[in-house]
Amino acid sequence: xxxxxxxxxxxxxxxxxxxxxxxxxxxxxxxxxxxxxxxxxxxxxxxxxxxxxxxxxxxxxxxxxxxxxxxxxxxxx
Numbered sequence: 001x002x003x004x005x006x007x008x009x010x011x012x013x014x015x016x017x018x019x020x021x022x023x024x025x026x027x028x029x030x031x032x033x034x035x036x037x038x039x040x041x042x043x044x045x046x047x048x049x050x051x052x053x054x055x056x057x058x059x060x061x062x063x064x065x066x067x068x069x070x071x072x073x074x075x076x077x
Contacts, residue, residue, distance in 0.1 A: 008033035008040075010061045011068055038069045047072065 005027060009015040012035050019032040033040065041047055041058050049055045060066035060074035 002029050004029045004031065006031050006033055008037050010036050010059075010065050011038055012036040041072045042070045044071065 005022065007015040007019045007022070007030065009018075012032060015036065016032045016034075019030050022030045037047070037058060038060075046054050047056075047058060049057070056073045057075045058069055058072040060069050060076055062076065066074045066076070
């Protein structure tokens, strides 16, 4: 069994489309993180930065999309 690929985005729509494309090209262990990173953080799960340190910062994409992130620190750049 190969490595599992978990695809995510802000709310899960774009990652769902990418997951579908990966499966169509032959990947079998691909999962879309339904609800995206916003739902993950809103449910109280931890987020880590690029060096593995837990953080409250979540890239909120834009102020329009950021309304869906209720927990954590919204980052826009």
